[in-house]
Amino acid sequence: MIARRKTRKVQVAAVSIGGDSPISVQGMTKTRTEDTKATVRQIEELAEVGCEIVRVAVPTRVAARALKKIKAQISLPLVADIHYSPTLALMAIEAGVDKIRINPGNIRKPEAQKKIVLAAKKHKIPIRIGVNSGSVLPRKGLKVMRPAEEQNLAVLMVELVLKAAHFFESLDFGDIVISLKASDPIVTIRAYRLAAMKCDYPFHLGVTATGPAEESMAKSAIGIGTLLAEGIGDTIRVSTTGPPQLEIKTAYDILAALGIRRHSPEIISCPVCGRCEVDLPKIVGEVKEALAHEKRPLKIAVMGCVVNGPGEAAEADLGIACTKDYGFIFKKGEILRRVSENALMNEFLQELRELE
Amino acid sequence: MIARRKTRKVQVAAVSIGGDSPISVQGMTKTRTEDTKATVRQIEELAEVGCEIVRVAVPTRVAARALKKIKAQISLPLVADIHYSPTLALMAIEAGVDKIRINPGNIRKPEAQKKIVLAAKKHKIPIRIGVNSGSVLPRKGLKVMRPAEEQNLAVLMVELVLKAAHFFESLDFGDIVISLKASDPIVTIRAYRLAAMKCDYPFHLGVTATGPAEESMAKSAIGIGTLLAEGIGDTIRVSTTGPPQLEIKTAYDILAALGIRRHSPEIISCPVCGRCEVDLPKIVGEVKEALAHEKRPLKIAVMGCVVNGPGEAAEADLGIACTKDYGFIFKKGEILRRVSENALMNEFLQELRELE
Secondary structure, eight states: OOOOOOOOEEETTEEESSSSSSSSEEOOOOOOOOOTHHHHHHHHHHHTTTOOOOEOOOOOOOOHHHHHHHHHHHOOOOEEEEEEEEHHHHHHHHHSEEEEOTTTTTSSOHHHHHHHHHHHHTTTOOOEEEEEEHHSSTOOOSSOOOOHHHHHHHHHEEEEEHHHHHHHHHHOOEEEEEEEOOOHHHHHHHHHHHTEEEEEOOBEEEEOOOHHHHHHHHHHHHHHHHHHHHTOOOOOOOOOOOOOHHHHHHHHHHHHHHOOOSSEEEEOOOOTTOOOOOOOHHHHHHHHHTTTHHHHHHHHEEESSTTTHHHHTTTSSEEEEEETTTEEEEEEHHHHHHEEEEHHHHHHHHHHHOOO | OOOOOOOOEEETTTTTESSTTTOEEEEEOOSOOOHHHHHHHHHEEEEEETTTTTEEEEHHHHHHHHHHHHHHHHOSSSEEEOOOOHHHHHHHHTTOOOOEEEEETTTTOHHHHHHHHHHHHHHTTOOEEEEEEEHHSSSOSSOOOOOOHHHHHHHHHHHHHHHHHHHHHHTOOOOEEEEESSSHHHHHHHHHHHHHHHHOOOEEEOOOOBBHEEEHHHHHHHHHHHHHTTOOOOOOOOOBBBBHHHHHHHHHHHHHHHHHOOSSSSEEOOEEEETSSHHHHHHHHHHHOOOOOOOOOOOOEESTTTTHHHHTTTSEEEEEETTEEEEEEEEEEEEEEEEEHHHHHHHHHHHHOOOO
């Protein structure tokens, strides 16, 4: 529904990024990459919850050597995350990864970048040029950023990323994905908006170093969500100091909130107020449980009263509006019938099964 | 830092909305308003976590009669939420509430609206004209909204709200706050953006009927956060089918993510990857615990490696970057010293206490 920014398409094994490709969900392992077994297990867990491209950190030669073994045991496209060391980048490419990410903030030398680009070209894999705000921030730090400084930071990030991209293009290499992550969502939004005006590379969206799981959700949702709502962004990764599965789940929550992609049914439910005469969280819990294995991208409404119920539920494929002792079942905007409280869940499930 | 839309200032007891007032955080009770004791207790709980204006549903005469008793026992400004019944609105105003919210979608008759406006004027309290997408959606429902329909829905919502506002102004009443909540964050964003061009009333932001707690956070963060980042919004309420305290917490997370207001310190922490050689979630947990009663709006960084650590931590008032067996303590962008793992938390706390 949202008109997307036009971008070139880049192939990461079987998954494409950019162009008309669906906006993909990426994850990153939190195991030690050197521990092949734990890493493969976590990648399988991530695939199960919907991760479509997985990245692993490659901080050591042992980790780089583990990539081949990891790659052989997984089905997801594998991305190597490289900082500082061109040698590790070359080892990762030789090991057969499907994409590498380098940070031009810490692999700055053109000669080093050139070696990596030529190797990626030979192996026909794309490179993500991933700049973080940390790479361009003056080491002495910014205490409080004023708008001009936020703007400057975004400009510096975009300059750093495009300088590398132009150099890569001069080597006849264009399989480039770009990221511009800051820990401040406003800086992040500014950087991507600016870059969107200057190139057609697909964008990997994310807000970096967001913080503890709960608090960080708002940062990621605002940063990633605002851009997606403007049609900017081709692949996303939510990052948080929490389980990697939660990152995938939140990524889908963001895509679902904008109606872009659903990985499971959407439940619309009201916040419960003094008008509510039933235990709505309990009913929502039952409905969630009933939908646990439902893969159809349905819109299901569970409303606690008749004030907002019928109106909001009208958008839903199936809905319940509950009042004391009974409820109404709605289907695609039409009231089907009034049902007693005891029979409500069963009748709802019956309707759910029959839904086309 | 964000340039705010210019709005008129409206007074809700001691709390002002609009103009140069801080963006306030509102909550709504989920108890039965008729149950005075439970409602007062919940309002106290909400005040404790930072709620600044509290709303209660008034669906019955018994609820309307409870308002006076509730009001007498609380310190927060009290808002009565009214649907359908002008009588209940008048009773609530007489009971001494500090603001009422009516929905012109279900109190449509000018004669009924006029009585309410005159009563509010007499008692010198403001009115929120709160339109929900449900109030303007055709009862037969929209299955899938295309951009034109989203736009139409937003336009209909704005027309409904402004029609009421203009009528109120014709009665020489201008203490108006506006809300335009849809369950779709994109419709919500469109409606507020459109209204922002057409009036100077302060806006109460929210996304309605967002769904179960976890999933709904993304909707609220995107809807409310995108608008706040554009300078639109004067007071906010997050709504979710979950505990009302969580709504307040999430509201502050959104304000904090944008650097608008903080209710507690901000923790920046990295998502943990294969480079991390310490149990970062554990350290973050310890830091969170140490900060539990900290009210200063500090920015604290807890980073798991030296790759992103020093750069990102440079923004922080105080930071730790951990590597195997030891860590670095940063203060406002400068490395203070390297500390052994065992002493790290103690030295961090010492620095925290000494922070100005």
